[in-house]
Amino acid sequence: SEENDLGIKGGIQVKWREEDCIQCGVCVKACRSGAITHADGKITVEESKCNFCGRCVKACPTEAWDTVHGYIVSFGGLFGNSIHKGEPVIPFIADKEKLLKVCDATVQFFAEHANAGERFQFTLERVGREKFEEKIWEAYNG
Ligand code: SF4
Ligand code: SF4
Numbered sequence: 340s341e342e343n344d345l346g347i348k349g350g351i352q353v354k355w356r357e358e359d360c361i362q363c364g365v366c367v368k369a370c371r372s373g374a375i376t377h378a379d380g381k382i383t384v385e386e387s388k389c390n391f392c393g394r395c396v397k398a399c400p401t402e403a404w405d406t407v408h409g410y411i412v413s414f415g416g417l418f419g420n421s422i423h424k425g426e427p428v429i430p431f432i433a434d435k436e437k438l439l440k441v442c443d444a445t446v447q448f449f450a451e452h453a454n455a456g457e458r459f460q461f462t463l464e465r466v467g468r469e470k471f472e473e474k475i476w477e478a479y480n481g
Contacts, residue, residue: 341425342418345445347438350391352407352431354462355382359403369398381457391431395430409433412441414471415460427473429479436480444478 340346360382367375367382374388384395388397391411396404410432416425432438445459448471453462463471 340416341413342416344414344416344449346413346416346425347442348411348430350409350411351393351396352409352433353384353389353393353396354393355384355407356405357381358401359401361401361403363400365398365400366395369394370479371477396462402413405435410435410438414445414475415463415468417458421458421460428475432479440478440481441475444474448474 362380364376366376370416371389371392371394371417372388374385374390375381376385391409394405394471396406410464411427412429412432413425413427415423417423429441432441449459449462453459454465
C-alpha cells in the first residue's frame with residue numbers, strides 16, 4: 340500500500356492479557372519487528388516498533404491478547420521512474436468513519452492543490468507537506 344498516493348492497509352493493534360499468559364515466549368520469537376520483550380513474567384510491546392501485523396496473536400497458544408482491527412494509512416507513495424515510500428502522518432485508525440474522514444481530506448487537498456496529471460507526492464513537495472499534515476490531523480481529530 341505504501342506505493343500508492345493514498346495507501347490503506349489493515350492492521351491489528353495488540354494488548355497483552357496477563358491472566359491468560361502461560362509465559363511460553365512464543366510471541367517474542369514470532370514478532371519479526373523485535374517489538375516484544377519478555378522479562379520478570381511480563382510481556383512488553385514497544386509501540387514504536389510494532390507494525391500491527393498480528394503475528395504475536397496468531398502464534399499465541401492461549402489467545403492471551405486483546406485486539407483491535409483497524410487501518411494504517413500512508414501518503415505520497417510512488418513506484419516507477421521515481422520511487423518513494425508512502426509516509427504515515429497519523430497513528431493507527433481503529434474506526435472506519437475516521438478513516439473515511441482522513442480519505443476525504445486527502446482527496447480534497449489533492450483536488451485543491453494538484454496540477455493536472457501530478458502524482459500526490461509531487462504535489463506535497465511543491466505545496467509543502469506541513470500544510471497537508473495540518474489538514475490530516477484536523478480530519479483525524481475532528
Ligand atoms: S503485532 Fe506484529 S509487530 Fe506488533 S508486537 Fe505483534 S508480532 Fe510484533
Ligand atoms: S505467546 Fe501468548 S502465552 Fe506465550 S508468552 Fe506470548 S502472550 Fe504469553
